[in-house]
Amino acid sequence: MKTLTATLSYLLICLLATDANAASGPSISDEPAAPIRTTFDCALAKASIEKLICRDPQLKQMDMEVFRLYRLALTDERSVPPPKKISIDQQFWVDARSQCGADPDPKACAIHRYAERAHQLRQGSTIARTKDPYRLTEGPVVFRCAGLSGVVAASFFMMQPGLVYLKWANGAVTLSQVTSDSGTRYTGKDAQGSYSFWQSDDAVVFQKPGVGGMRCSAQATD
Known part of the structure; x- marks a missing residue:
């Protein structure tokens, strides 16, 4: 339990330190921060939920993290379900996420969909749980x-x-x-x-x- 709390506390401190550095002014290189990407082209977004994701930094981060987990799970031959089924499930998940556009609170709906999918992918794949030290x-x-x-x-x-x-x-x-x-x-x-x-x-x-x-x-x- 202490190990888990320490890990989460450390990651939170890193995030807070990043925010503090950003607030202190430009870096030595004066290079602007890279924009947060999405897994689809925002310039071509038509669905209301995609437009919401494109203008919301939190949803953008979740979008990229779920895609990262999905790609890792596809490489895991021991994943449960197996990669072929993961690919099918991902499409059903995308359809379910799109339905959040009609929800009374579309952002809350999208957050829950992303969190649920991340949980499923991490639960079923050891590779998804362990790869990439910069995971969210x-x-x-x-x-x-x-x-x-x-x-x-x-x-x-x-x-x-x-x-x-x-x-x-x-x-x-x-x-x-x-x-x-x-x-x-x-x-x-x-x-x-x-x-x-x-x-x-x-x-x-x-x-x-x-x-x-x-x-x-x-x-x-x-």
Whole structure:
């Protein structure tokens, strides 16, 4: 647990340091920062969700990260599902992401779709989990929470703001990082109500709608 928290804390510090350097003024080379790319040509974007992605830096980052994970998973002959099925699933996922354009909150819908797909790709492929030291994602980390049947799997997006995708037996939710006096806290809500996920060096607490905070512990994985 301490190792996980230390890793996430280190990555967050690196991101904050990058922001601080950017705010301090031009670098010695005075070269402008490279624009964040997308996996499609924004000049040709017609679908409303693609236009939203093109003008939103957070969604652009998630778009590139999911594509990176997808390409890595395709090289993994031991992935579950196998590469051929991953390719088919990716097209179904793109179609599902496009439907977010008709959602009352298209950005929240797109964030959840991206987080869900990143979780699936990382969960099924060792190569996707381990390649590239500059990745934006970590996990899945498996937690067992007191009072909850089964386990909770968590995948993290190390960005600003940070995100965590939580998946358990009969549900899933994507939460955004918020300011916290101690530890790292994520909050969010869906049709069922509000959720929170808080972690520090010695504790993890998951709260679902209508249920008090459940203390959780990380489970060892292979």
